[in-house]
Structures are given as C-alpha cells and as structure tokens.
Amino acid sequence: MPGDARLPACSTAPFRAAEFRSREEFETYFRENERLMADRWLREQSLASRSDRVVLDGTCGLCLEEAEFTSHTEGGEATAAGRVPNWREGMMCSCDRRLINRQRALLHYVLDTGALEPWMRVLGLGDMAAMEPVLQTCSARLVSGPGALLQAGRERDGLKNPNYHLILSADQLTKATAVKDLFAMLRRILVGGGQFVFTAAFDPRAAPGEAAGPDRPCDWSLIPQLLDGGFANAKACLYWSEEFGYLGPGNFIFAAQAA
Numbered sequence: 001m002p003g004d005a006r007l008p009a010c011s012t013a014p015f016r017a018a019e020f021r022s023r024e025e026f027e028t029y030f031r032e033n034e035r036l037m038a039d040r041w042l043r044e045q046s047l048a049s050r051s052d053r054v055v056l057d058g059t060c061g062l063c064l065e066e067a068e069f070t071s072h073t074e075g076g077e078a079t080a081a082g083r084v085p086n087w088r089e090g091m092m093c094s095c096d097r098r099l100i101n102r103q104r105a106l107l108h109y110v111l112d113t114g115a116l117e118p119w120m121r122v123l124g125l126g127d128m129a130a131m132e133p134v135l136q137t138c139s140a141r142l143v144s145g146p147g148a149l150l151q152a153g154r155e156r157d158g159l160k161n162p163n164y165h166l167i168l169s170a171d172q173l174t175k176a177t178a179v180k181d182l183f184a185m186l187r188r189i190l191v192g193g194g195q196f197v198f199t200a201a202f203d204p205r206a207a208p209g210e211a212a213g214p215d216r217p218c219d220w221s222l223i224p225q226l227l228d229g230g231f232a233n234a235k236a237c238l239y240w241s242e243e244f245g246y247l248g249p250g251n252f253i254f255a256a257q258a259a
C-alpha cells in the first residue's frame with residue numbers, strides 16, 4: 001500500500017514449491033516424499049482445536065515481519081481432538097494486509113519469481129479486493145474488479161499489440177471454465193512471455209475423464225488445456241510452509257507463460 005515501508009521494493013523471501021507438469025509427475029513426487037507428506041499431515045492434525053480459532057506464529061512472506069496467522073475452526077475437519085481448520089482459506093496474517101493463506105501465497109509467488117515487476121501492467125480476475133493494495137504498489141497499472149476482462153478485451157481490440165504483462169486469477173476457474181477457449185482469449189491480451197498465474201479449487205486425484213459439472217474443481221486436464229490455448233511452461237506449484245503460514249494439503253498455484 002502507498003507509503004507502507006514494510007513492503008520493501010516489492011521484494012520478498014524465496015517462495016519454495018514443488019513443480020509438476022502432469023499428474024504423473026505429481027504422483028511420483030508424492031510417492032518419493034511419502035514421509036514428508038505424512039509429517040505435514042500429522043502436524044496439521046495435531047493443531048486440531050475445540051476453540052473457535054487456531055493462532056500460529058510465523059513470518060509474513062510479503063513484509064517479512066513477525067506475524068500471527070489466525071484460522072477459524074468452524075466448518076473444519078472434525079477429529080477426536082477438535083476441528084482442523086481449512087488452512088487454505090484461513091491463516092489470516094496479522095499485518096496490515098490481512099491476507100489469507102492462498103492470497104498471500106499468490107502475491108509471494110509472483111513477486112519472488114519475477115512474474116510481477118513494478119513496471120508491469122496487471123489484469124486481476126476474481127475477487128482481488130484484498131490483494132489490490134499490494135498489486136497497486138507493485139505494478140504500473142492494475143485493472144481488476146467486475147468487468148476487468150471485458151475492459152481488457154476492448155483495449156485489445158483497439159491496439160496493435162496485446163498489452164498486459166501478468167494476468168492473475170484468484171479462485172475463479174472450475175473444471176468447466178478452465179478450457180482452451182478461455183485460455184486462448186487470455187493469451188491474446190498478454191504480451192509474449194507474459195504470465196498467467198492463478199489459484200483454483202483443484203482436485204489432484206480426480207479420475208481422468210470425469211464430467212465437468214458447474215462447480216467441479218479443476219483437475220490435471222487444465223495443463224494440456226493451457227498448452228492448447230497458446231501457453232508454454234504450464235505448471236502446478238505445490239507449496240507448504242509453517243513459517244510463512246501456508247499449511248494445508250492442497251496448496252497449489254498454477255502458472256503458464258504466453259508462448
């Protein structure tokens with residue numbers, strides 16, 4: 001946010017993630033890291049609580065200040081020791097930005113990987129309200145909110161070249177919408193080499209060929225759909241860090257580059 005000295009020049013701590021370009025790569029990683037996956041799960045289960053919230057200490061990945069991450073137990077998984085919060089939708093940071101796990105991670109990812117630089121023009125799709133202050137500080141131009149995609153399409157039609165460097169989408173895609181036609185449209189409003197980075201409800205174990213219901217989470221088919229839509233280097237990044245407040249078994253960020 002303007003004047004916020006704690007977001008130093010849009011730089012952050014390294015964002016660590018395991019990257020997969022197919023279901024096979026993911027399954028192999030899971031088999032080879034079975035112990036790590038089990039340890040993470042046990043740690044998360046051990047935090048089950050009968051109180052209404054779980055508060056954990058850590059470090060905000062955006063401002064690198066000590067922080068508290070607050071997760072509500074309501075609606076979480078029931079265990080004998082209480083409820084385990086939905087970590088992905090929780091772990092709200094105590095810093096001014098008040099971002100939850102997946103929102104903070106999405107910004108942490110684009111800042112650390114260079115997908116977002118201060119000179120870039122950014123299109124934000126989905127509910128970006130909580131992330132807008134950071135994006136406005138760390139980009140030259142941000143178009144987001146209802147109608148953002150329509151506006152970008154109109155701009156595209158009026159220009160010789162597509163003009164966004166980064167498209168961010170926050171939990172908007174489903175299996176039914178994460179298809180080639182949409183990706184091809186997004187590709188057209190990006191500069192060559194620009195990136196499309198998003199979070200989405202995702203089921204890494206969905207049976208191949210399952211029908212696309214309206215609210216069905218995305219599955220691994222989105223990788224070939226991205227490639228067919230004109231993107232390269234399409235990948236799923238699995239992240240987990242207790243220090244940065246990224247608990248949860250299914251923390252994925254997807255990224256693809258305009259070919």
Ligand SMILES: [Zn+2]
Nearest residue numbers: 060093095097
């Ligand atoms: Zn924070």
